[in-house]
Amino acid sequence: MKKAEAESARLLHQYGIEAPPVDVHRLARALGIDVQLERLDRSVSGMLVRSPSDDAAVIVVNGQHADVRQRFTIAHELGHFLLHRGRPVIVDHLTRAHVNMRDETSSLATSTEEIAANQFAASLLMPTDWVTSAINSLDHLSSSRQVAALASTFDVSEQAMEYRLINLGLRAAP
Numbered sequence: 001m002k003k004a005e006a007e008s009a010r011l012l013h014q015y016g017i018e019a020p021p022v023d024v025h026r027l028a029r030a031l032g033i034d035v036q037l038e039r040l041d042r043s044v045s046g047m048l049v050r051s052p053s054d055d056a057a058v059i060v061v062n063g064q065h066a067d068v069r070q071r072f073t074i075a076h077e078l079g080h081f082l083l084h085r086g087r088p089v090i091v092d093h094l095t096r097a098h099v100n101m102r103d104e105t106s107s108l109a110t111s112t113e114e115i116a117a118n119q120f121a122a123s124l125l126m127p128t129d130w131v132t133s134a135i136n137s138l139d140h141l142s143s144s145r146q147v148a149a150l151a152s153t154f155d156v157s158e159q160a161m162e163y164r165l166i167n168l169g170l171r172a173a174p
């Protein structure tokens with residue numbers, strides 16, 4: 001299991017979360033992270049700002065984005081918080097372009113971190129075994145209705161769910 005997947009599973013287990021939708025606001029509070037909704041530039045999905053000692057952090061989310069997008073952003077920033085210590089400020093853009101205030105020349109490391117944070121977010125909001133058992137109960141539906149039903153159950157966008165299903169090998173890539 002990848003580290004991001006393992007960390008998200010550990011977090012859900014630690015807080016006794018056993019069914020969708022995952023309450024990312026509750027998880028952030030439990031980790032001592034303040035979540036603030038702000039009017040940010042349309043291209044910015046959110047950011048993680050933390051103290052040098054790692055004992056205080058704030059996730060700022062673009063409050064103008066759809067609720068499902070905000071949930072994914074919070075989960076993504078929780079991934080940075082748990083997986084990428086020692087980064088005082090991380091700003092995330094919708095384009096997946098990424099600015100790291102301390103280390104902006106290291107684009108390879110940066111994109112590796114973005115991939116890990118996205119894996120963390122996807123597996124936190126859509127854990128493999130939950131998705132597998134949920135899709136098994138939707139056998140009677142067409143695949144597009146399955147995606148819509150799953151997205152609603154997990155409170156994620158249909159796009160995020162579709163992508164997750166492809167990554168889990170539960171659906172062929174288009």
Ligand SMILES: [Zn+2]
Pocket residue numbers: 076080090091092098113114117
């Ligand atoms: Zn990021």
